[in-house]
Amino acid sequence: MLTVIAEIRTRPGAHHRQAVLEEFKKIIPAVxxxxxxxxxxxxxxxxxxxxxQTSAPDSIVMVEQWASAAHLKAHLETPHMLGFRDAVKGDVLDTTIRILESGV
Structure with missing residues (x-):
């Protein structure tokens, strides 16, 4: 099992973060x-x-769990993810991704 922690840094301003969250709402059921x-x-x-507490008001942290790297790779190539990336490109500055596994 893989755990993905993706920090998505949005442009400054609550409306940019909210726009990305609204796009996530649309794709969560499909994902x-x-x-x-x-x-x-x-x-x-x-x-x-x-x-x-460290705060980052212009960030969204995605917490994902995937059975394998192959499943994660397939996810990134789905039509809904391609559409998501296109829909939020004006609101997102950058994304940092960590792919983790159990340490014990």
Whole structure:
């Protein structure tokens, strides 16, 4: 099982982040129906008020779980993902992706 942590940095301004989140809402059902997908969730900072929290108001952190690298690769080539990337290209500055496996 692979866990993907993708930090998507949007252009400054809440409307850019919200535009990307709205596009995610459109594709989540299709992604969750893909073979090998065990989780797909866009996450944003929680307003906890804790002084040790790092915040990034112009970021979305995707937490994904995939059965294998082949499933993840196939996901990236689906029509809904190609359409998603095209729809958000004006709102996204960059994306950093970590692909993790259990360390124990």
């Amino acid at each position: 969750l129906a893909e073979a090998g997908c065990h989780g797909y969730a866009p996450m944003v900072d929680s307003a906890t008020g804790l002084d040790f």
